[in-house]
Amino acid sequence: MKLDILVFAVHPDDAELGCSGTILKHIAAGKKVGIVDLTRGELGTRGTAETRDQESAASTAILGLHIRENLGMRDGFFKNDEEHQLKIIRMIRKYAPEIVLSNALHDRHPDHGRAGELVYDALFLSGLAKVKTQLDGKEQQAFRPRLLLQYIQDRYIQPDILVDVTEFWEKKLESIHAFKTQFFNPDNDDQQTYISSPDFLKIIEARSRELGKSIGAVHAEGFTSKKLLGVNDLFELK
Numbered sequence: 001m002k003l004d005i006l007v008f009a010v011h012p013d014d015a016e017l018g019c020s021g022t023i024l025k026h027i028a029a030g031k032k033v034g035i036v037d038l039t040r041g042e043l044g045t046r047g048t049a050e051t052r053d054q055e056s057a058a059s060t061a062i063l064g065l066h067i068r069e070n071l072g073m074r075d076g077f078f079k080n081d082e083e084h085q086l087k088i089i090r091m092i093r094k095y096a097p098e099i100v101l102s103n104a105l106h107d108r109h110p111d112h113g114r115a116g117e118l119v120y121d122a123l124f125l126s127g128l129a130k131v132k133t134q135l136d137g138k139e140q141q142a143f144r145p146r147l148l149l150q151y152i153q154d155r156y157i158q159p160d161i162l163v164d165v166t167e168f169w170e171k172k173l174e175s176i177h178a179f180k181t182q183f184f185n186p187d188n189d190d191q192q193t194y195i196s197s198p199d200f201l202k203i204i205e206a207r208s209r210e211l212g213k214s215i216g217a218v219h220a221e222g223f224t225s226k227k228l229l230g231v232n233d234l235f236e237l238k
Helices: 014-028 049-063 082-095 110-126 166-177 198-214
Strands: 005-009 033-039 067-073 099-102 147-151 161-164 220-224
Touching: 005 014, 005 082, 005 110, 014 033, 014 049, 014 099, 014 147, 014 161, 014 166, 014 220, 033 049, 033 110, 049 067, 049 166, 067 082, 082 110, 099 110, 110 147, 161 198, 166 198, 198 220
Parallel strands: 005 033, 005 099, 033 067, 099 147
Antiparallel strands: 147 220, 161 220
């Protein structure tokens, strides 16, 4: 299946927190969107790899994703090396997306920045014909998406582009709350963590509202780009 947008997320729930409003908006517009999670989030203090799998499936249904895969990389210890780059390249060539969204290039969690750089490097290599990959015994064709953006995560990064997600805010929250072991739940007696604090999702909302205010919207999600972005028509800008 060819996708319009492919989202890479190092941990299950990263995409939901960072760009699920944008995902929902484009699916509603008829675009094909999928997520590839790099790890199962097995080092998380709360929950297990198995519960994260179940929660990912629940969120997938809420978002209406066309595909979701997990590459099973080692949480916390994967590297930006040839082995891991080839895993990303296979997914890019498999789904041939026009646009790729990935983790922030630097953030509080070191996995986020490492994953962002991994996808950035792999996306370039995916366009080189002499980088050979196979899938299901068949050689893949070189392919490079036309655009790579990084969604903003825990640390504030000045965005290069904002997407109005006001209409999809409640559904975004629903997809986040699908990860029941990870976020605030008064009935959960597990050890409290940074993201399970009741204040954490308030911060997510506050940032969304602050970014939205910049473009005359209630809620927005921000993205960065390593290359300059252009538009065909100045009247498309908000």
